[in-house]
Amino acid sequence: MVPAKSRSRSTQILARRTLENQLRKQGFLRIAGVDEVGRGSLAGPVVAAAVILGSIDRLTGLRDSKLLSPSVRSRFHDKIIGSCCGWALGVRGPADIDRLNVHRASLEAMRDAVCSLSPLPDFVLVDAFRIPSIFVPQLGVVRGDRHCAAIAAASIVAKVFRDNEMVKLAQLDDRYGFARHKGYATPQHLAALARHGYSTAHRSTFRPRSLFDTIKGRETLVSDDATV
Numbered sequence: 001m002v003p004a005k006s007r008s009r010s011t012q013i014l015a016r017r018t019l020e021n022q023l024r025k026q027g028f029l030r031i032a033g034v035d036e037v038g039r040g041s042l043a044g045p046v047v048a049a050a051v052i053l054g055s056i057d058r059l060t061g062l063r064d065s066k067l068l069s070p071s072v073r074s075r076f077h078d079k080i081i082g083s084c085c086g087w088a089l090g091v092r093g094p095a096d097i098d099r100l101n102v103h104r105a106s107l108e109a110m111r112d113a114v115c116s117l118s119p120l121p122d123f124v125l126v127d128a129f130r131i132p133s134i135f136v137p138q139l140g141v142v143r144g145d146r147h148c149a150a151i152a153a154a155s156i157v158a159k160v161f162r163d164n165e166m167v168k169l170a171q172l173d174d175r176y177g178f179a180r181h182k183g184y185a186t187p188q189h190l191a192a193l194a195r196h197g198y199s200t201a202h203r204s205t206f207r208p209r210s211l212f213d214t215i216k217g218r219e220t221l222v223s224d225d226a227t228v
Contacts, residue, residue, distance in 0.1 A: 015062045015152035017053075019141065023123050024055065030085065032121035033150025034114060034131065036106045037065070037158045042193075043176070043183035043202040044166050046097060048090040048109035049158035050117055050124070051080060053150050059083075062152050064145040065159040077160040080153045087157055088116035094203045101205075107131055113154075127151050169201050176201075 020031050036048040053059075059080065065073055081087060090112030092105035100108065110131045114124055124131065124138035127145045131138060144151040163182055170179035176192045176199065183189070183201075198204060 015064065015145075015147060015149040017149045019125060019139075019148050020053070020055075020150055028123040028137070030119070030121045031123045031125065031150060032086075032114060032117060033125050033144070033148060033152070033154040034110050035127040035145050035151050035155040035158055036110055037155065037162050038183070039102055039106055041183035041203075042185055042189065042206045043094065043178065043199070044169060045091050045093045045162065046102060046106050046109055047158045047162040047165070048106065048113045049154040049161070050086075050088050050090075050110070050113035050121070051084050051150060051153040051157055052086040052117065052121055053080075053153055054083060054085050059149070059153070062149055062156075064152050065155040066145075068156070070163070073156055073160060076153075076156050080157060084153065086117050086121075087154075088113045089158070089161060090114075090116065094201060097203050098205045102203075125150055127155070173199055173201065175199075 023031050030052050032050045032052045034048060034050045036046055038044060038046040059076065062076065068076065090109035092100070092109045096108070097105045107129065110126065110129070111134055114121065114131060114134050114136065121136060124134065124136050125144060125148055126138055126140050127148075128140055128142055130140045141148050141151060145155040146152070166178045166182040169183075170177065175196050177186075177188050178201070180186075181189050193202075
């Protein structure tokens with residue numbers, strides 16, 4: 001039997017539909033959740049997803065992509081894509097991130113994802129931020145990927161797509177181990193950078209203050225969404 005405290009903690013991290021239900025009562029029917037992944041990676045793109053869940057989609061156990069194993073995340077991804085009312089992606093690559101900075105690149109990717117939905121949503125729920133220039137009512141939700149079902153679904157769709165892109169990069173260049181760490185600052189990745197330097201898949205503006213100190217364990221840059 002699971003202890004009561006453990007059950008409570010597990011329940012708290014399940015994504016709910018409270019916000020979506022409140023908005024539907026106000027007349028908003030197409031409610032998109034938006035999230036991005038890859039912000040803290042040293043390589044590869046930042047990817048945003050926008051997902052509109054149906055009002056009766058059965059996605060028991062839905063939660064933030066970072067809290068799911070790769071196999072469970074993949075199963076949720078297929079269920080979401082197969083049952084949702086609409087989904088779209090926005091992507092910004094390393095060159096865009098270096099040119100814009102990662103925050104602006106992430107906002108642009110999220111804007112692209114929302115604007116690629118057809119028809120457009122009535123309302124947008126975003127993990128933490130507000131998206132500029134989308135001209136749709138929106139709300140930034142702190143820790144939205146943990147508390148809002150639509151945002152959690154978007155985090156899963158974005159994560160699975162980005163992970164697959166990093167596997168493709170690994171097939172093109174096997175020196176860095178992208179398939180394992182997805183571009184994040186693991187000891188293996190940092191050691192490969194010390195040997196080979198940065199590739200075109202890397203973000204040239206993302207450099208540890210001291211690469212060799214990082215390898216020795218005195219610095220870490222692993223992001224919150226570095227689950228592999």
